[in-house]
Amino acid sequence: MTELQTPAGAKSVTPGGGRVHPAWIVAGVGFVALLGAAAFRSVPSVLMDPLHAEFGWSHGTIGAAVSLNLLLYGLISPFAAALMDRFGIRKVVACALLLVAAGSGLTVFMTQPWQLMATWGLLVGVGVGSMSMPFVATITGRWFVAQRGLVTGILTAAGATGQLVFLPLVSMLAHAHGWRLPSLIVAGAALAVVPLVLLFIRDFPSDVGVQAYGAEQGSVVGVRMQAGAGASRAVTVLARIARTPGFWLLAGGFAVCGASTNGLVGTHFVSAAHDHGMPPTAAASLLAVVGIFDVAGTIASGWLTDRIDPRFLLIGYYTLRGLSLLILPSLLGPHTQPSLWVFIIFYGLDWVATVPPTVMLCRELFGNDGPVAFGWVFASHQIGSAVAATGAGVIRDVQGNYDLAWYLAGALCGIAAVMSAFVRRKTLAQT
Incomplete structure (x- = not known):
């Protein structure tokens, strides 16, 4: 790589x-940290039936x-992003991993x-929330600076795929050895x-004498600034962005995103498939396939976000996801029919493809406050997840099946698509 000295003394390493x-x-x-955090958080969904049985x-x-x-997981996110500004990425992520282990x-x-x-609720929730999408x-x-959308897609894929790819392993271990062994393995x-975090993660490019990847000479991206105000900054940013319609449109759409993925499918798919006679290990394997295709879908979404209006991407993602959820109840059965495989592959490509365009819009709308703003948008994602996780369980207890939960989630995705269409872009200068 070609190295150039910037006025600040940091080296500018150009791609290629x-x-x-x-x-x-x-x-x-x-x-790696995001992959693990997502896997840690997903374990309770697989242990639902073993805990119920014991x-x-x-x-x-x-x-x-x-x-x-x-x-x-969601509510901690904006505070974690602000604390990373105040205390550094390494310290926050290392402490988060210790909480998960405990x-x-x-x-x-x-x-x-x-x-x-x-x-699993409090300690693991706070821990993985500190390593979430913000x-x-x-x-x-x-x-x-260069490839920002693509890298966002890759890292997002890790955060979503970890919880799905490891589900079959956790399910098999729980079936063969009980639910306690997977819990100890996670710890x-x-x-x-x-x-790994302590040895290899640094807080800013300027800490190791380089500029951000693809940054122009003299750019302030990646240069260590004065430490932020910590948790109070999260509240200050919320007070500012809450006055903008764009924030509420993005947050509302992302709440539906959480409800229709982590809250409903991620938490209840295994149990719902088991209600139709499918073995839990087979259902968990289907979720793992969702995770595999999610890698391709989310990375592709990041690549597209660098090239296409992110609002159009969100409209397409939410619309197609809603349609797939509306037909899911008719596809579930004791065996994995070809039609169910089509759903799994398609849904996997769409699982969290919404994240890269949402991150991009937050940066456009809110500038340097974008990561903290996205933390609050992501908090709405997890509020939607929490409502769906409890609500779908109650629907199952009352009605004996999950059909109504699938139909409601599909309808909400249609509403999220409409909300995305009304987000007004605000192109910012490179920062």
């Missing part, structure tokens, strides 16, 4: 040379613990529902990622 830019190393370790807890009770996890490990001692709420926005905003895996 020989040495690997440190931004890719940071992104790689971030990928303790007799209702689907609604277990779903409530998952809801708390999802809610904290929460997962302590579950092996639980005997009451409140203990499930305290471990972490993606922070890395891409500080370390990348160990979280601890194993901590050294």
Whole structure:
């Protein structure tokens, strides 16, 4: 790579040379952390039936613990983004991994529902919330100018795919050895990622004497500034962006996104498929396939976000997702028919393809406050997830099936598509 000295003394490494830019190393370790965080958070959905069988807890009770996890996962996000500005990415992510390890490990001692709420709900929720999608926005905003949309797609794929790809393994372990072994494995895996974070993640490109990947000479992107105000900045940013219609349109659409993915499909698909006679391990394997295709879909969405109006992408994603959910009840059965495979592949491509265009719009609308603003938008995503996780469980307990939950989610996706069409873009100067 060609190295140029900027006025500030930092090296500007232009794409296309020989040495690997440190931004890719940071992104790689971030990928591992996000992959693990998503996998950690997904475990309760697979353990729903084993916990019900051992303790007799209702689907609604277990779903409530998952809801708390999802809610904290979102509500912590904007504060985590602000704390990363104040204390640094490394410290926040390392502490988050320790919380996940503690929460997962302590579950092996639980005997009451409140203990499930305290471990998987509270501790793991706060931990994974500190490594959620605003972490993606922070890395891409500080370390990348070129390929920002593509990298956002790759990191987003890690955050969504981890929870799906590891589901079959967790399900098999729970079936063969009980639910406690997967919980201990999650604790160990979280601890194993901590050294990687401490060794390889740096907070700003200027910390290692380079500029952000693809930044022009003299650019301030990736240059360490004065430390932010921490958690108070999250509240200040919310007060400002809450006065703009764009924020509410993006947040409303993202709430539907969360309800129709993590809250409903991610939490209840295995149980819903089992209601139709499908073995839980087979249903978990289908979710793993969703995760595999999600990688391609989300990376492609990031690539498209660099080239197409992100509003058009959101309209298409929400519309197609809604239609697929409306037909899902007719596809479920004891066996995986070709029509169900079509749904799984299609839904996988669309799983979190909404994230790259939403991140891009937040940056356009809110500038340097974009990562924190996206944290609040993502909080709405998790509120939607939490409502769907509990609501679908209650629907199942009352009606004996999940059909109404699928139909409601499909209709809400149509509303999200309409909301996306009304977002007004605001092109900002490169920052």
